[in-house]
Each structure stands twice: as C-alpha cells, then as structure tokens.
Amino acid sequence: MSTVKMLSYIKRDSPVHRLNGVTKLITFLAWTVVCMLSYDTRVLLTAMVFSLIIFKLAKIHLKEVGFILVFICFFLLLNDAAIYFFSPEEGVRIYGARHLIFQISDRYTVTQEQLFYLFNVTLKYLTVVPIALLFLLTTDPSEFAASLTGIRVPYKLSYAVSITLRYIADIQTDFHNISQAQQARGVDLSKKTSLKKRISGIAIIAVPLIFSSLDRIDLISNAMDLRGFGKKEKRTWYSARPFQKADYCVITAVVILSIIGLLITFLDGQRFFNPFIS
Amino acid sequence: MQNPIIDFSNFSFQYRAQSNPTLIDINLKINSGEKIIIAGPSGSGKSTLGYCINGLIPHFYKGNISGNLWIEGQNAANLKIFDISKFVGTVLQDSDGQFVAQTVGDDIAFALENDAIDQKEMISRVEKTSRLVDIHTHLGSTPKELSGGQKQRVSLAGVLIDQVNILLFDEPLANLDPATGRYAMELIDDLAKNTGATVIIIEHRLEDVLWRPMDRIVLMGEGRIVADTTPDKILTSGLLGKFGIREPLYVTALKYAGIKITEEMHPSDVSLMNMDTITKPLQHWYEQTVENESNLSSNSVLSFSDVCFSYSAERVVLDNISFKICEGEMTAIVGKNGAGKSTLCKLICGFEKPDKGTIALFGKDMSHVSIRERADYVGLVMQNPNQMISQVMIRDEVGLGLKLRDIPQKEISERVEETLRICGLYPYRNWPISALSYGQKKRVTIASILVMEPQIILLDEPTAGQDLRHYTEIMEFLQMLQKRGKTILLITHDMHLILEYTQRAIVLADGKLICDNHPAKVLTDDRVIRLANLKETSLFSLAKYAAISDPFEFVKKFISFDREARQTCQQ
Numbered sequence: 001m002s003t004v005k006m007l008s009y010i011k012r013d014s015p016v017h018r019l020n021g022v023t024k025l026i027t028f029l030a031w032t033v034v035c036m037l038s039y040d041t042r043v044l045l046t047a048m049v050f051s052l053i054i055f056k057l058a059k060i061h062l063k064e065v066g067f068i069l070v071f072i073c074f075f076l077l078l079n080d081a082a083i084y085f086f087s088p089e090e091g092v093r094i095y096g097a098r099h100l101i102f103q104i105s106d107r108y109t110v111t112q113e114q115l116f117y118l119f120n121v122t123l124k125y126l127t128v129v130p131i132a133l134l135f136l137l138t139t140d141p142s143e144f145a146a147s148l149t150g151i152r153v154p155y156k157l158s159y160a161v162s163i164t165l166r167y168i169a170d171i172q173t174d175f176h177n178i179s180q181a182q183q184a185r186g187v188d189l190s191k192k193t194s195l196k197k198r199i200s201g202i203a204i205i206a207v208p209l210i211f212s213s214l215d216r217i218d219l220i221s222n223a224m225d226l227r228g229f230g231k232k233e234k235r236t237w238y239s240a241r242p243f244q245k246a247d248y249c250v251i252t253a254v255v256i257l258s259i260i261g262l263l264i265t266f267l268d269g270q271r272f273f274n275p276f277i278s
Numbered sequence: 279m280q281n282p283i284i285d286f287s288n289f290s291f292q293y294r295a296q297s298n299p300t301l302i303d304i305n306l307k308i309n310s311g312e313k314i315i316i317a318g319p320s321g322s323g324k325s326t327l328g329y330c331i332n333g334l335i336p337h338f339y340k341g342n343i344s345g346n347l348w349i350e351g352q353n354a355a356n357l358k359i360f361d362i363s364k365f366v367g368t369v370l371q372d373s374d375g376q377f378v379a380q381t382v383g384d385d386i387a388f389a390l391e392n393d394a395i396d397q398k399e400m401i402s403r404v405e406k407t408s409r410l411v412d413i414h415t416h417l418g419s420t421p422k423e424l425s426g427g428q429k430q431r432v433s434l435a436g437v438l439i440d441q442v443n444i445l446l447f448d449e450p451l452a453n454l455d456p457a458t459g460r461y462a463m464e465l466i467d468d469l470a471k472n473t474g475a476t477v478i479i480i481e482h483r484l485e486d487v488l489w490r491p492m493d494r495i496v497l498m499g500e501g502r503i504v505a506d507t508t509p510d511k512i513l514t515s516g517l518l519g520k521f522g523i524r525e526p527l528y529v530t531a532l533k534y535a536g537i538k539i540t541e542e543m544h545p546s547d548v549s550l551m552n553m554d555t556i557t558k559p560l561q562h563w564y565e566q567t568v569e570n571e572s573n574l575s576s577n578s579v580l581s582f583s584d585v586c587f588s589y590s591a592e593r594v595v596l597d598n599i600s601f602k603i604c605e606g607e608m609t610a611i612v613g614k615n616g617a618g619k620s621t622l623c624k625l626i627c628g629f630e631k632p633d634k635g636t637i638a639l640f641g642k643d644m645s646h647v648s649i650r651e652r653a654d655y656v657g658l659v660m661q662n663p664n665q666m667i668s669q670v671m672i673r674d675e676v677g678l679g680l681k682l683r684d685i686p687q688k689e690i691s692e693r694v695e696e697t698l699r700i701c702g703l704y705p706y707r708n709w710p711i712s713a714l715s716y717g718q719k720k721r722v723t724i725a726s727i728l729v730m731e732p733q734i735i736l737l738d739e740p741t742a743g744q745d746l747r748h749y750t751e752i753m754e755f756l757q758m759l760q761k762r763g764k765t766i767l768l769i770t771h772d773m774h775l776i777l778e779y780t781q782r783a784i785v786l787a788d789g790k791l792i793c794d795n796h797p798a799k800v801l802t803d804d805r806v807i808r809l810a811n812l813k814e815t816s817l818f819s820l821a822k823y824a825a826i827s828d829p830f831e832f833v834k835k836f837i838s839f840d841r842e843a844r845q846t847c848q849q
Binding site for chain 1: 375422
C-alpha cells in the first residue's frame, strides 16, 4: 500500500505542479536522453544542480520520497560495486591513462580513472532520478492521460493508463483483505514453510483476487459504455491544462539546454569528459 | 392520451447462453414524468428489463429479442447504446465501481468528454450539475475520500449532465446505510420534480423506496409482469409475499393484529395512513401479546476492553471500545460506512493489533496469538464469496483449511462430509463451485469456515444484495448454527435483519461504541439513530400514530411475536 502511495500524485500548488503534463513529459524525456547519453561530468553536474533546484521549486519534501531515495541509493551502490567487480579497469580503458592509487590484488586495482568513471555513472542516476520522481509526483494522473493524448497517443490507450492508476489502490486493498482471510484459513506465506507450500499458498490468494478483479472489470466496462466511451474519434478532457506561457518557456529552455548539453558532450568526439589527458 | 416514453410490446428476450427466455411477453408502457418501481426476486428478470432500457441489451449482452421496444418514440432495435445514453441515464448499484475517473469533477464530466465537448463548457456544466446534487464542494476529491452516499451523488451527477429524460436506478439502496438510503430517495424525488425526468427504480426493498411517493409498482416474477399497479393496491393484493418481496414491517404488524388492509387506508405511507380503523385493534393486539424473553447464557466468549486503534496518527478508527459477546448469541455490528466496523472485525481476527487495550477470546488474552491460531476460535466469512473461493470443487474448497493444517485425509473427508450435511450442500458435494447460485456459494464459504470448528463465526454483510428468499435462506441457516451453540457476529446495514434475528446490536459511530442493546432499543433511540445513520423502524412510527402507550415495548412485542410466527410457519 505505502510504496505505491509514495509514487503517486501529491496534490500541491507549485510552479512545477502548474505546468502542463506534456511539458513535464517532454522535460522528463529530454532530461533522460541527455543524461543517459552523456558521461560529461560538466553537463551532468549542471543537470544535477538544476534538478535539485526544480525539486525545491516543486515543494516536495524529502521525507515524502525518503524511502524511495534510500532504495535507489542502495541499488546505485550495488550497481557501482558490480561494475567494479566485473570490470575494475573500465576507467583506464576509457580514459586511456592509469593513475594507480593502490592495489588489492592482481586483478583488482584502484585507479583514479576507475573512481572517476564510477563517480560519473552515479552522477547520471542522481540526475535522472529526481526528475523521474518529480514527474510522477507532480502530474495528476487524469491530466497525464490528457497529456498523452496531447502527444498523439490514441485516447483509448491513454485512458487505459489512467484507469489502471485509478484501480491499483482498490486491487491492492482487495489483495490485502483476501490474503488476510486466507491466512486465517491456514495459508502460510512465511519463510518457515516449504517453497512448494508457499507457491500453492500464493495460488489460493491469487485465484479469488483474479475472479473478483474480473467482476470489477465487467462493471467498469459496462459503466463506461453506458456513458458513451469510445463513441467518437476524438475526446476532450475535463482536466486538460491549456498550454501557457510558462510551458512554452520551459520547453524552449529544455530544448536549448539539451542541445547545449549534447554539443558539449559530443564536440570533442567522445561521450566522456577526460581530465586525465589534456 | 400522451405517448409513452418507454413502450414494450410483446417483448421477449433470451440470453444466448440460456435455454429459457428471461423476459416473456412483456407489455409495459411508461409515461413521461412517472416514477416507477420495478420489483421482483433475483432471477425474475427485473435487471434484464433494465438492461433492455439502457441498451446493454443487445449491445453488451447478446441474445434473441422478439417483439418491440420503443424509447422516446424510436425503435430501440435501431439505436446504438450511445444514442440511448443520450436519453437514458443509468445509475448502477455499485457506485464505487461506476466511478471511472480519478476525481469527482473528472467523473461527472466523463460523458461530456466522450462527446468531445469543449473544455470551457464542460467546466461550467460540471459546476452546475454538481450543485444540483450538492457535491460541488468536492470536485477535486478522489473516490477514497468520499462516503457511499457521496459516491452515489457523483454517479447521479454523471448521468444528469447529459440532460437525460429517463433516470434508471439499479438497486440504488443496496450499498447505503439506512439514513443515506433515505436521503438518496429524497434526492431522487426532488430531482424528478425539478427536472421532470422519468424515474425507474429497480429495487426489492419496497419499504425503503416508498419513503417518497411513487406512481406505480411493476412486479416481476419468472420473466413476466405479474402486477402493474399503484403501491396502495399492491400492498393490499397479497402478491408481494407470493413473489418474494418483503412487505413493509408496519403492514406485517397490521396483519398480525388481524386488521384487513384496504386500499382506502393508504397503506403505502405510514405517516399518511388512515388510522381510524387501525388504532383500536392494534392497541388490543398490543395489550394481548406477551413477550417471550429468550434466555441466553452469560458465558463470555469474546471481550474487548478499552481497545483503541488507528491506522495513522491523524484519525482514530476505534476509540476505547469495550464490550462482551456471550456464548450462543447472534449480535449485529451496525453503523455508517467508515464507522470502524470492518476494522473491529480485523482486530478480532488478529489481522490488526490494537494500539491499546486487550481483546480476549474465552478469557484468554489474544495479543500474542497468531492469525492462524486465532482461526481455531473465530472464523471470518467475507462479504463476496468470490473473494474466498479458490478451488474448483466444493469438497476441496470446504476441506482447504483442514488440508493446510496437515490433518490426515481420512479425517478431512469425514469432517467435510459432516459439514456439508449441516449446510445442506451434501447433494452437491462433487459439483464444481461454478455451477452454484450466489446463495449456495455463500453457503460454501460459510461451510469452509465451519469445518474448522470455530466457536465464533464472524460475517461481513452476509445478506448484502440478496433478495428475500436468499436472505431468509442465509439467515435461517445462521440461526440453525446458532441453535447448535455457535456464537454469531455480523456486520450489517439491514435493519430488518437486526429486528428479525439478532439478540443484540452494537452500534459504532465515528470510532466510538455508542450503544450496545436490544435491537428494539437501538432502532427506537433517537440519538443512536442520528449518530449512526440508522433509521427509526416504521413499527415505532406506527405505534406512535396508533397512540400506543409504550412504542418501544410495542416493537419488542412485535419482534417476539414475529419470531414465533415465522417459526410455526416453518414447522
């Protein structure tokens, strides 16, 4: 229950909330593309500073995303460790230089280049993650569906997304209730029992969940038909936000900054900023 | 004479998957501005009739149609469901499921969005319509933030926004607490007055629908219309009982008192009823009848002392709850939606732990007893049988709890068979569950709990959405279990159920226990009724109109008399 709540829309009034969903989607996509392509430390650092500023502007408090952040940081560290484990000389290969700090074994050396490389990888994620979170937390799901239609996604598809968001919480409550009732009948999902018993236990919970969800789907599709869903080629949206000056400004700024970012990244012929060879 | 707005002539319908027609030779004319009740037991075809009016037949449910249906002068066979939705607005029974969008505003606008109406116009129309049903202050709310009654108002606004001429309600009272149901009827009536819309209500809770005057009742039975007349006439006809519809309680009381009910008495509204010929015999009955006190044991099997619980710091769900349940009692837990009834159940089963206070079963503190171990004392039957059933065969479903407890196969078979016999399911023991009716499925879920031999059985809304026959079937079955010594605790909105079957009712309001008393006391206490969204029983009103000295005593006597009467009736 709580994890999904943490990743869902938080209603608030901020400059970021007031932006159009399409603007936020474009920003998020551009941001991701630039940061995934670039290993240029200057670009990434600048982007990170920006993303922190935007985070502040959006009035999202750290404690509202704390759990997710810790979770992501953990995976980042895991990722770094894995890179080092499988390829300890990756930095040396990329930057074409070797400044040894110390050596653990024959294979596992610690070089300035490798540390710098790992630093860049971490930076990449730290730049993208806040923007991704912001996108999820500041975009009203029904407005998001409207936004998807705005960028030419067929409305039936975007409505499906919106309806999924609407019912996730309900199905979770169902799951919770069913699982408790079946536990009372003796289903044991704890680690104390054998894998086989746990799997059959999951089935005992899943079957009623599926059947009661099917009942729900039947009802929703009836309700939608009765109110004329799918009648026309086009559909309007009650909560669509018209494009405003701020949206045009943000999109222009994002496009210009992305181009600059990519130019800086690729101008010297490679994606890496190399401080080791001048 | 005006042209009817809906006109069925020699209309029949047979679902594709069924061997017999569900609607047979229906002839029904409904005039513009009429308020009609379509009543009938489950399987009588009343819902199917509704589907024909709103276009789900033939658009969604396929089958064979013969005869004609005209809606607003147009042949329904030539209309698409979208065309029909322009003049027939349907409010479904489950207003939560009908809530498609994320927020109230979005949901009300849904039909307009599908019509590709300009956003500016949409916003002003949503504003206007939401005022009509008094939900305009909640436009930004999500379904979770709304009560059952508010959700229903949203559904209503969602169809009203299309300026439909016909409003079709499919069991509008099923999911509402009594007071909210009453308010819903008032709202529907006022809307009909203000907009001139035709109102069709499919509902079998006659007494509740008749809270506001209705023009006609169409009674359905086995696919045919068996009566189509005024409420006053139908209440005097004796047809209701025959077709499994419960008559208003005050009408039953009049019958017990030996009063012959005539149309002139105006029996459809207790407050307008002509009391001249009623008062005397009723007072006489009151003086004659002696109440049978039932003796109950005082062995406490479940007790709450000062239990507090909350999910989050902001809202206390249960606040210092204390009560005792004695062996062999049937007790109801009542209160409006969100009063904490389900949470109370979860605490009893150990799904949640109290923040403060103790819960004891058979005098034993339960704080350190696991969910699974508690199941030996208390079993929970969920509201919707589909939420419990996971096996294909009845035998396996009932035996599941035993199998999971690693009980030897031989003992499982014996206990399952014994339980199936008690539950009247033995003839079906080798059937797949999918072949059973809803009521039978409910029985299977009760059997699957019973087989584990808990002393206490806890049921969440056991009769929700059931017609009188299934209701009686389920409740008589529970009463039989009670007679075999089981203690039964049930959550319900049904005031009839409380009066007919329970010995006690525990009333919750905003997390507090506000009353724990005899059902007659609960349903005649003004303060409790107000705080818990209940409603005064019509028996109490009747007693007051008939100038009976102690209306509370009258209700108690009625309960006792009624229980005996039904018992002799069964033997």
